[in-house]
Amino acid sequence: MSPTKQKLLSTASKTFSKYGFYKTSMDEIAKSARKAKGSLYYHFNSKELLFREVVLSELTFLKEELTLIFENHDADSREIIRAYMIKRMEVMNISINYQETLRPEFYEFYEFLNDVILEMDQWEKQQITEILNRGVVKEELDLPGNIEVYAEMLLIFLKGLETPLFLKGQYERLISNFDNLIGILTKGISKV
Amino acid sequence: MSPTKQKLLSTASKTFSKYGFYKTSMDEIAKSARKAKGSLYYHFNSKELLFREVVLSELTFLKEELTLIFENHDADSREIIRAYMIKRMEVMNISINYQETLRPEFYEFYEFLNDVILEMDQWEKQQITEILNRGVVKEELDLPGNIEVYAEMLLIFLKGLETPLFLKGQYERLISNFDNLIGILTKGISKV
Amino acid sequence: MSPTKQKLLSTASKTFSKYGFYKTSMDEIAKSARKAKGSLYYHFNSKELLFREVVLSELTFLKEELTLIFENHDADSREIIRAYMIKRMEVMNISINYQETLRPEFYEFYEFLNDVILEMDQWEKQQITEILNRGVVKEELDLPGNIEVYAEMLLIFLKGLETPLFLKGQYERLISNFDNLIGILTKGISKV
Amino acid sequence: MSPTKQKLLSTASKTFSKYGFYKTSMDEIAKSARKAKGSLYYHFNSKELLFREVVLSELTFLKEELTLIFENHDADSREIIRAYMIKRMEVMNISINYQETLRPEFYEFYEFLNDVILEMDQWEKQQITEILNRGVVKEELDLPGNIEVYAEMLLIFLKGLETPLFLKGQYERLISNFDNLIGILTKGISKV
DNA sequence: GATGAATGAGTTTTCATTCAT
DNA sequence: TATGAATGAAAACTCATTCAT
Known part of the structure; x- marks a missing residue:
């Protein structure tokens, strides 16, 4: 797994666990990970699939x-x-x-x-x-x-x-x- | 409690329990109750306070x-x-x-x-x-x-x-x- | 002028001068005057006419x-x-x-x-x-x-x-x- | 500054100066500029900050x-x-x-x-x-x-x-x- | 005269998603 | 791979106004 994907996944995990699925925005995850929002969609297609991972x-x-x-x-x-x-x-x-x-x-x-x-x-x-x-x-x-x-x-x-x-x-x-x-x-x- | 308030509260209860707090919109509650959205806010100030009740x-x-x-x-x-x-x-x-x-x-x-x-x-x-x-x-x-x-x-x-x-x-x-x-x-x- | 009208007018004047025409709601005026919103419309037909007075x-x-x-x-x-x-x-x-x-x-x-x-x-x-x-x-x-x-x-x-x-x-x-x-x-x- | 941002800013300036801050809606600005409302918020976070600029x-x-x-x-x-x-x-x-x-x-x-x-x-x-x-x-x-x-x-x-x-x-x-x-x-x- | 419940159109804002670079 | 600008649908909420009592 690329470092970017890794970083996004771990940040997503932390953020989701803090605010829940609905209160967490893709924007927030991207910002926290200091990555572009587009990268999130490149690696994980959708919010749901990101959460699944x-x-x-x-x-x-x-x-x-x-x-x-x-x-x-x-x-x-x-x-x-x-x-x-x-x-x-x-x-x-x-x-x-x-x-x-x-x-x-x-x-x-x-x-x-x-x-x-x-x-x-x-x-x-x-x-x-x-x-x-x-x-x-x-x-x-x-x-x-x-x-x-x-x-x-x-x-x-x-x-x-x-x-x-x-x-x-x-x-x-x-x-x-x-x-x-x-x-x-x-x-x-x-x-x- | 007025019939409208009653109706809104019971509809809200049903809808919230079906879709959860975040996936339920005030619009949906109002429509299901066949009441105006303004009435929801007249009786319960906010989505959070409605949920509280x-x-x-x-x-x-x-x-x-x-x-x-x-x-x-x-x-x-x-x-x-x-x-x-x-x-x-x-x-x-x-x-x-x-x-x-x-x-x-x-x-x-x-x-x-x-x-x-x-x-x-x-x-x-x-x-x-x-x-x-x-x-x-x-x-x-x-x-x-x-x-x-x-x-x-x-x-x-x-x-x-x-x-x-x-x-x-x-x-x-x-x-x-x-x-x-x-x-x-x-x-x-x-x-x- | 009836005491209610008087009260509403003076309260409206104070509130308008504090927040301006647009940021002042009829609701706020009525509440500040401890009167019903309907009374505002009984005495002054509309927000604009109230402001005019x-x-x-x-x-x-x-x-x-x-x-x-x-x-x-x-x-x-x-x-x-x-x-x-x-x-x-x-x-x-x-x-x-x-x-x-x-x-x-x-x-x-x-x-x-x-x-x-x-x-x-x-x-x-x-x-x-x-x-x-x-x-x-x-x-x-x-x-x-x-x-x-x-x-x-x-x-x-x-x-x-x-x-x-x-x-x-x-x-x-x-x-x-x-x-x-x-x-x-x-x-x-x-x-x- | 991107052309979109430029366009939004100049349109906002014109519209605000015509109708004032309160009587101007974000919707109106976006429509006049023939841009999406979301773009307004992407570039300027809020109505107040847009006005500030x-x-x-x-x-x-x-x-x-x-x-x-x-x-x-x-x-x-x-x-x-x-x-x-x-x-x-x-x-x-x-x-x-x-x-x-x-x-x-x-x-x-x-x-x-x-x-x-x-x-x-x-x-x-x-x-x-x-x-x-x-x-x-x-x-x-x-x-x-x-x-x-x-x-x-x-x-x-x-x-x-x-x-x-x-x-x-x-x-x-x-x-x-x-x-x-x-x-x-x-x-x-x-x-x- | 006076009330307050009820309305619905309109407002600001959010956000998942797309896409050209 | 990676970016970030751009989008538009949908959300919460506001508020002048109406009306039955």
């Missing part, structure tokens, strides 16, 4: 980080879940643009993003399902019924941690009590 | 509904928590505009909304803290340490249910397995 | 004040001119709306004002011509050629004192040196 | 013209004053936008113009003070007291010639008698 790069990073956790096959599944949750929160705290894609208006108007997000959602669900399965097999967890549903529930719960109220300003205060919450959850799914 | 009316409704749950003092606290969570999800499913206020750009730009939202957050935290307290006193719950922290955690979890991914389209599918999730949580905080 | 009341006051000066037939004509100039400046300092009517855009668009202003201009020219005539007859002034032209020139000069730069803020400082200027002028037209 | 260009021209007069050091100071006054009137007759800046509302609302105008005022005062000083030294003029005050008074007088009543339509008629007026003034300040 920004989100993609965030998700790529998120996947990489989470994969490191999942690969640790030997650890107690409860411990893996715990590590996964903490890592996810950490990365999410800086994956603000991905979060924005969860807004309703993105669903109404931009099919060009659904594929990226759905793929990520499915990937995550798959990974967690696998861990839960391992935990059940190793008799560390007690999950009657469909395990996929538990995975979905965990994801829903984790998405709660993405809310700005939490991420903005309160992150530091709450992270310290995070173990408590995880304790409740793991106790809730543990074999007695 | 929309959110306020949603929160007012949410509070009323939740208050009914909280007032049932005799029930088992786990049962109240369960009823609370379900009711909250139901109402949230139609309080789409309030959800939008949780977006980062609203935090950056609009102080005019923070007061409303913070007040709601505090109110909810207070209510849940009280229920948890009651549960501990009645020896139904096991919550070592600061109870307020558990209340906050529960709220964070509930906010997870507000994510559009869940609310849009998947609500019906997931609500049926919701009891499972609540089961995990209540098991997690129950006295053995 | 404001200007008229200023000119009426100006005429009354200047007439007092002109009627002193016995004094030295140079003294009358001096007194006239000072009084005119004093009154003009508070006749800001009349001044605005001298702007080009008022000439282009509002015939409804020309009559009022032309009448005032002619009245003033007439008065000054008469004084100059008296001065020439009493051999106090030396004005070769057409006396009306001198009257017009004096008026042009006096209009110079109407410029905001002078009226705004510098009025107090310059008024103290005003006698100097009048000295030059009267020396310029005096018989040696 | 229009005024600036007028004042630049005024300064250039007057400087030519001032530089004639050998002539009789009374003759220079006379030439200065006539030239100023001529240029002012086409510097209609600068005149508008003297309106009260411009002082209340737009600090963005004060610097330009104050600078011009001070420049003019300085030039005239210098001429008067030369005249006193050469014993052509009789100016007891502070000479700066005379300079200010002359400027006030000259501003009187800026009034639209004079400039609009009556310019031609009055200019022919202008010498008379200047005669009064120069006689008033001449050494006998």
Whole structure:
């Protein structure tokens, strides 16, 4: 990737995450990057496609980080879940643009993003399902019924941690009590 | 409230919840309501203040509904928590505009909304803290340490249910397995 | 005149003189007067006609004040001119709306004002011509050629004192040196 | 300066001088120039800044013209004053936008113009003070007291010639008698 | 007389996109 | 590749005026 494209992409990422998709203008991105607006369109065709690339790069990073956790096959599944949750929160705290894609208006108007997000959602669900399965097999967890549903529930719960109220300003205060919450959850799914 | 104002407010609520704050134009609201754009500004001074009133009316409704749950003092606290969570999800499913206020750009730009939202957050935290307290006193719950922290955690979890991914389209599918999730949580905080 | 009309007129005068015709809205006048906007239209049909009445009341006051000066037939004509100039400046300092009517855009668009202003201009020219005539007859002034032209020139000069730069803020400082200027002028037209 | 910018600026100047700042819309300027409204904003950010540039260009021209007069050091100071006054009137007759800046509302609302105008005022005062000083030294003029005050008074007088009543339509008629007026003034300040 | 809700045409401004260089 | 001038559609907002009560 050319230095100009690189610069534009990283500037776009920062600006989008600060003001959101709609409140960010192409002009502002170009100015912040000290590049011409035309260059933005040369490298990324449209605002939407630029945003898509920004989100993609965030998700790529998120996947990489989470994969490191999942690969640790030997650890107690409860411990893996715990590590996964903490890592996810950490990365999410800086994956603000991905979060924005969860807004309703993105669903109404931009099919060009659904594929990226759905793929990520499915990937995550798959990974967690696998861990839960391992935990059940190793008799560390007690999950009657469909395990996929538990995975979905965990994801829903984790998405709660993405809310700005939490991420903005309160992150530091709450992270310290995070173990408590995880304790409740793991106790809730543990074999007695 | 005059019929015109009423009509404008309800139309605004619907339109905002469909397209989000930024993708909704004042023109569109006025046209949908078959009223003049000037009337919008006569009754609500600005787009932001109009949105504020929309959110306020949603929160007012949410509070009323939740208050009914909280007032049932005799029930088992786990049962109240369960009823609370379900009711909250139901109402949230139609309080789409309030959800939008949780977006980062609203935090950056609009102080005019923070007061409303913070007040709601505090109110909810207070209510849940009280229920948890009651549960501990009645020896139904096991919550070592600061109870307020558990209340906050529960709220964070509930906010997870507000994510559009869940609310849009998947609500019906997931609500049926919701009891499972609540089961995990209540098991997690129950006295053995 | 009813108290409501009176109140609206005086408020309109103040507001127009502060912000000018275009920057003043009917809404602002009504609000400042703590009256309904409809009342403005009940008493004065349109913004233009309201402004006309404001200007008229200023000119009426100006005429009354200047007439007092002109009627002193016995004094030295140079003294009358001096007194006239000072009084005119004093009154003009508070006749800001009349001044605005001298702007080009008022000439282009509002015939409804020309009559009022032309009448005032002619009245003033007439008065000054008469004084100059008296001065020439009493051999106090030396004005070769057409006396009306001198009257017009004096008026042009006096209009110079109407410029905001002078009226705004510098009025107090310059008024103290005003006698100097009048000295030059009267020396310029005096018989040696 | 690009041809488009040039065209927009000159069109803006003409339109503003015809209808005044408030009665001129950006739309009208763009249409008259047969350019897109967006181009107006590309080159001049806002209506106020566009107007500022229009005024600036007028004042630049005024300064250039007057400087030519001032530089004639050998002539009789009374003759220079006379030439200065006539030239100023001529240029002012086409510097209609600068005149508008003297309106009260411009002082209340737009600090963005004060610097330009104050600078011009001070420049003019300085030039005239210098001429008067030369005249006193050469014993052509009789100016007891502070000479700066005379300079200010002359400027006030000259501003009187800026009034639209004079400039609009009556310019031609009055200019022919202008010498008379200047005669009064120069006689008033001449050494006998 | 007095009110204030309702209107709609008009205003300034923003901004994604195109294109000649 | 990279630029920045130019565009025009659309946005938020203003405001004189009307009118039923």
